[in-house]
């Protein structure tokens with residue numbers, strides 16, 4: 001008897017149908033794309049931001065869908081973990097920038113516990129990046145600029161109602177969204193107070209790559225110091241270590 005993790009299919013299908021089980025279908029799915037550049041450890045720069053930007057630009061050039069979409073994981077004061085997708089706005093010495101409402105569940109969790117993680121998956125390139133560290137708000141000016149750079153539709157969505165609270169019906173949303181869109185169009189400088197740009201100031205950045213010639217490679221950058229402010233240069237002294245896959 002096996003649990004199936006050794007590749008043995010112990011699913012009893014005789015009493016069901018001849019069509020493949022979900023388990024069969026999952027096992028047959030390809031995970032990574034065919035064109036995998038891997039990770040050249042000896043050529044890796046001393047600073048993880050440089051390598052991240054290099055990989056992100058590679059993913060953009062390769063046509064990876066939404067290469068700037070990432071999973072943001074948070075934990076609130078009670079240790080309750082949550083995760084959701086959001087869009088990366090920028091990367092630089094100040095960190096990995098994203099924006100959301102400060103009164104959303106993720107904004108509240110970040111106010112209680114700034115420690116968070118961003119995970120990027122570029123499956124077509126066989127690459128994953130995990131970024132961990134504290135998240136800081138970037139201030140009213142940066143937040144307003146980010147809000148005003150959003151499309152009319154995105155601004156209306158943010159303004160229409162409080163994110164993640166219970167909605168009575170789609171009709172209620174539609175009416176609020178139509179009103180918010182009209183407002184955005186008559187008040188183009190309107191900024192939502194709760195809209196907040198944040199930066200994740202990385203203390204750990206881990207690069208994972210798989211390629212047919214090299215198998216899996218993991219390279220972790222760690223620093224104990226975080227920049228005193230988002231405008232400061234990167235923390236000195238990143239340590240690079242290989243990890244067992």
Ligand SMILES: Cc1cc2nc3c(=O)[nH]c(=O)nc-3n(C[C@H](O)[C@H](O)[C@H](O)COP(=O)(O)O)c2cc1C
Nearest residue numbers: 069084085086087099100101104105106107163164
């Ligand atoms: C592709 C994609 C991109 C998203 N980008 C953002 C974003 O940049 N900011 C944001 O607040 N929510 C974004 N969302 C919605 C979030 O995933 C989430 O549903 C919402 O922010 C509420 O999260 P919370 O309840 O954990 O606060 C995006 C969702 C998807 C699927």
